Amino acid sequence: MARQNIFFTAGPAELYPKFETFLQEAVDLQLGSISHRSGQFKKIYQHTDEQLRALMNIPADRAIMFTGSASEIWEKIVLSCVEHESFHLVNGSFSEKFYKYALSLNKHAQKMAKPLGEGFSYQETEVPEYAELVCITQNETSTGVQMREPDIHKLKRSHGSKLFAVDMVSSAPNPELDFSLIDTAFFSVQKAFGLPAGLGVWIANEACLEKAVSLKEKGISIGAHHDLPTLWKESRNYQNPATPNVFGIYLLGKVAEDMNKTGIARIRKETEEKAKRIYKFFEKQEGYAVSVTNPDHRSKTVAVINTEGPSSEIIGKLKEKNLIIGSGYGPKKDTQIRISNFPANTPEQIETLINTIENI
Numbered sequence: 001m002a003r004q005n006i007f008f009t010a011g012p013a014e015l016y017p018k019f020e021t022f023l024q025e026a027v028d029l030q031l032g033s034i035s036h037r038s039g040q041f042k043k044i045y046q047h048t049d050e051q052l053r054a055l056m057n058i059p060a061d062r063a064i065m066f067t068g069s070a071s072e073i074w075e076k077i078v079l080s081c082v083e084h085e086s087f088h089l090v091n092g093s094f095s096e097k098f099y100k101y102a103l104s105l106n107k108h109a110q111k112m113a114k115p116l117g118e119g120f121s122y123q124e125t126e127v128p129e130y131a132e133l134v135c136i137t138q139n140e141t142s143t144g145v146q147m148r149e150p151d152i153h154k155l156k157r158s159h160g161s162k163l164f165a166v167d168m169v170s171s172a173p174n175p176e177l178d179f180s181l182i183d184t185a186f187f188s189v190q191k192a193f194g195l196p197a198g199l200g201v202w203i204a205n206e207a208c209l210e211k212a213v214s215l216k217e218k219g220i221s222i223g224a225h226h227d228l229p230t231l232w233k234e235s236r237n238y239q240n241p242a243t244p245n246v247f248g249i250y251l252l253g254k255v256a257e258d259m260n261k262t263g264i265a266r267i268r269k270e271t272e273e274k275a276k277r278i279y280k281f282f283e284k285q286e287g288y289a290v291s292v293t294n295p296d297h298r299s300k301t302v303a304v305i306n307t308e309g310p311s312s313e314i315i316g317k318l319k320e321k322n323l324i325i326g327s328g329y330g331p332k333k334d335t336q337i338r339i340s341n342f343p344a345n346t347p348e349q350i351e352t353l354i355n356t357i358e359n360i
């Protein structure tokens with residue numbers, strides 16, 4: 001059955017084009033019933049692990065671990081990597097939540113905050129001296145603001161002894177993040193990987209593991225549910241401490257494999273071209289304005305556009321034509337629209353959306 005609607009929402013999002021095929025394979029393999037301790041499952045985990053490493057250039061000494069969601073990883077990173085103090089670059093709802101998780105865990109969390117629609121660059125970012133962990137949201141989904149990879153890398157290089165965590169939930173695998181430099185990063189699958197929600201992916205290096213172990217030895221809680229040393233150890237054997245989302249792990253492996261066949265360079269180029277097309281269109285289109293004024297800080301995967309009238313009008317009119325776009329986030333709900341530009345959003349779909357908006 002063909003899909004009725006096309007989703008340009010930032011997650012859950014349009015499903016990957018071959019999703020139905022991969023799902024049918026998972027059903028045929030009876031993956032809902034196999035043991036997560038079986039050799040068959042280990043092979044599935046290993047395949048997904050290998051495809052992600054190839055796709056995102058993740059070194060062999062990094063662990064790739066699975067959780068239920070990405071927000072769960074915010075908590076795990078703070079528990080594993082912070083004794084006293086964390087530092088957060090905050091410019092929207094998701095980066096703010098990461099910061100608040102650290103406060104809730106009784107850490108001395110500090111933030112550098114920017115108005116909605118603005119981003120961070122390397123030069124202006126001052127990291128507090130005693131921060132043990134620096135938390136960056138590479139793609140702030142609520143505002144459509146990105147932090148460029150070279151700025152993230154420079155910041156880490158100039159604060160080499162601090163651990164760096166990068167939330168790449170709504171952009172992975174697009175950012176060219178240097179995983180030999182960044183200590184930990186994470187994403188979930190219902191954004192740019194075009195899969196149903198329910199799986200978080202956590203990449204971490206040995207420095208994070210060592211920090212977690214040292215905190216535990218000091219008697220500081222690093223959490224009870226799947227703490228980093230436990231997840232790490234199991235992942236090295238392609239296992240999970242409890243029964244994981246086997247379907248999700250299988251499907252992610254298939255999507256990553258398919259993306260590798262296309263090639264990450266081509267996916268990035270196409271993403272860049274589609275993003276340019278979207279921003280160029282809304283810069284010219286009457287009644288709309290691109291929310292992020294600095295072109296360097298415009299997200300490549302989630303475009304946020306200001307609307308002159310209430311955003312619900314255009315959202316409703318597009319819905320009648322089976323085109324589903326997102327509203328603004330939080331305080332911007334009624335004055336902005338958000339449009340995803342994920343690999344599953346083909347150039348043809350983007351053209352359809354643009355032509356439809358032009359003719360409304």
Ligand SMILES: *Cc1c(COP(=O)(O)O)cnc(C)c1O
Nearest residue numbers: 069070071094139141169170188
């Ligand atoms: C969606 C999102 C999250 C939360 O992911 P979940 O899988 O829903 O927990 C975190 N950070 C960013 C930037 C997001 O877009």
